[in-house]
Amino acid sequence: MIVKKLISGFSKLTKDQKLSFIAAQMPNGEHIISELKSFWHQDASVQKMFDEFSENTLTNYFFPYGVAPNVMINGNIMMVPMVIEESSVIAAAANSAKYWAGKGGFHSEILSTVKNGQVHFIWKGDFRRLKELFPQLKDQLLQRTFPITANMQKRGGGVLDMELIDMTSKLQDYYQLSVKFDTRDSMGANFINSCLEEYASGLRAFVNDSGLFEGEPLQVIMSILSNYTPECTVRTWVECDVKDFADIDDSLTAEDFVWKFEKAVQIARVDVHRAATHNKGIFNGVDAVALATGNDFRAIEACGHAWAARDGQYRSLTEIKVEGGRFHYSLTLPIAIG
Template sequence: MNHKPIEGFSKLSKQHKIDWLINEYLQGNQEYQKILQQYWNDNPDLQKLHEEFSENTITNFYMPYGIAPNFLIDGKLMALPMAVEESSVVAAASKSAKFWLERGGFKTTIINTEKLGHTHFIFKVEAHKLLHFFNFTLKKKLFEATEDITANMRKRGGGILDIKLIDKTSELADYYQLKASFNTVDSMGANFINSCLEQFGKTLKDEVAQSDAFSEDEKNSIQIVMNILSNFTPDCIVRAEVSCKIDDLKDDSGISNEEFAWKFKQAVTIAEIEPYRATTHNKGVMNGIDAVVIATGNDFRATEACAHAYASKDGKYKSLTHCTTDNGIFRFWIDLPISVGVVGGLTNLHPLVKFSLALLGKPSAQELMSILAVSGLAQNFAALRSLVTTGIQKGHMKMHLFNILNQFGATEEEKQYFVNYFKDKTVSHHEVISELNKLRNK
């Protein structure tokens, strides 16, 4: 079927958008309209609020919102909100939390909170001449030009930390950067940083035009390419860790504490040297982090991009977590680069985001960094614990059991039957369907 493009789609009402989609792409099937309407909120004001979060909204897309209790973080007992659709993520985090609750809990350290942004520009000028101009004229002017923008942030203890000129001409002809570092306190700070950077670009061009340091040809050559924050924040780092005596690990899988510690450390080391394993390893870390990021209204795409870039910072993709078993002590930790906020964005708008932050005790941005690092470390501990003992599928497929049963409209009685049936068996899709057919044919 050849579909026709549409002009002015964004200007249509919600109902007209839906009508066009159903007629153009779904052969006029009104059943799909019912599906969309099923997920509208009964409260029209709340529905309107959701629709204004994004463009061209026609319905809501729901995800399970779960709670992982028993997290002891820096001496404080917490329940973590997790918005995630993947089976076993919340259960695994909860299991890790309970395991470490009895062994002193999770400890965190904020290593740094510096965020970055750049003005990227092309300038046909000798580097030493530009550097002299930057050091003795431009840098001061950049701070002065952004005083109005940074005033409120400076009152809260943040602002622009430093500005540097970066020479990248060896990689691209005539390419330079103004690299700025920021402290955005409790906000993620994207709008603040980008506003500062856009002013940098204007001030840079104006100051070059007025300077006697450059020829007319040089002045005419400057081009501001873009002004944009970086989602790679290698100096906005939190560490989360757990430790205990190897004798206190007491894993219930039937292997000795020493064998468990040895296998666990080998699994982490393999992820540190083997990118194929590291990718899946870090995906598991991000299962825990993203679920809390989404529940608190933050940008999970930014946290993903930053974490994976950091995992590659040494030129090879590696594990985000690390483990030692020295002198009879098991130690497991993560150094996580992450930029999040607890003010701005959806934090004062989305009802469940407000609930999540209240549940966490209305944390500061630094406290939320710690919580996220702990969530990722706990998730990774649970995954590795399963991998080196019973295998990943036993627990994962038990959580997946209800997804399979729901596909076939299982009743509550049938679900309970299968919970008992698979108590001592590994769940498989084939086995579920085969046994369900037998049960229904009786």
């Protein structure tokens, strides 16, 4: 929709006023408004809740909410919810789940749960002196956030570690305060960012107001969690004897099928064009479950793609090993969810 001039104060309009404004800009506007309203929830209180999830809400955008049955994970059979517009994704997930359930199912383990955030700052001072005083600074910063971290500590989480990092080889006068967190069963973004804001204030005060340092003041650029969580990882795998694939394709022997499968994965490990498509297929399923459970699929994808390029080349997220007549196929993914 093209409008004739910049719009001022649109967010302050009521929902009906927003709809009327849009109707006035379009031919058949009243019909379009009627169509949009047809997607509203019949319960006004529920619709109000939906409206408050976002900004400038006009209507609801429906996605199919499906389920993949027979997903066996560590011996437990589950029905996994999936929200996606591509039916073949759920069909493939369901077929795969049923197939592997007959071969022991999926095996999964949490490797680590550490998340991290950073205070990025610019400073022209003596970094060696700041490093010498860091134990004192660290103690002050941890005390500063005790009111925020106390409840998380009671649940077994909290701040795990804190360090100063010299980044001046990458950017002039650039340093980081890097902090590791355990946020237990929560995704932890608000908790982490609240801590980092306090650390930024404490760091700035320590350097600028302590009288121990001279020269230009320390400038905090931003204080924010990182969606790249290489120490918050889950590994999932399937395995079986190669001969168990005898019935999967009438045109191939079990050995030929596994050889071809192995080569496909190896290609995705060395060719970026194939890797991008291979990983997109993985995120078909990951995103669908993230949406169905109200998690941030954009953060999960950004992290996953960064992880896929962690050695300098973008690669497949999965790995395959065929040894001694055994087929082993695994996926390791950094994933921070609630």
